[in-house]
Amino acid sequence: DQQVKQNSPSLSVQEGRISILNCDYTNSMFDYFLWYKKYPAEGPTFLISISSIKDKNEDGRFTVFLNKSAKHLSLHIVPSQPGDSAVYFCAASANTNAGKSTFGDGTTLTVKP
């Protein structure tokens, strides 16, 4: 059973608008949630994380929201830029498991000029 799910394989938005990427998880033991960005032929790059004791974390244009009761998190990108076009992976981790992360299948974001 997949513990971290990104149900939207792709998302297309207009430059300057908001991009919202969603992620659901099933394991209540996860206590950190992370987002990575991946360009073709490169390794993923860490973007932003959130602890399970918080419901929001912001870093510039990127904000992650966590709803623990719904086991749902989302990444908001405002405003979206063409350079944001990439695959975004949601990941979850627990401090008790040696920092291992479980990844979703990714969402391909396309930002149109």
Added chain:
Amino acid sequence: NAGVTQTPKFQVLKTGQSMTLQCAQDMNHNSMYWYRQDPGMGLRLIYYSASEGTTDKGEVPNGYNVSRLNKREFSLRLESAAPSQTSVYFCASTSGQGAAYGYTFGSGTRLTVV
């Protein structure tokens, strides 16, 4: 630039051949990981090393072995390659100070087994 270096970048193997994927980091990180990514899928953990001298199995360890040679280097070995091991392999490291810090990934090794 500081980071995670993987070699080789590309490799084609015949079924049954063996090879070792190399990974080195220069950030003094404690923990290192090997993931594989298949088309349209997320990253799945093969093996990890929480600290120098320790290694443990991840989600998909069958057909692989690892060696944590020292704090910097963590290699992945395929003893007898199979077509099902065709994938992109990523090495990653983290400081080990907590799950919040995220991984630093290498650029990947694209492996094709024919």
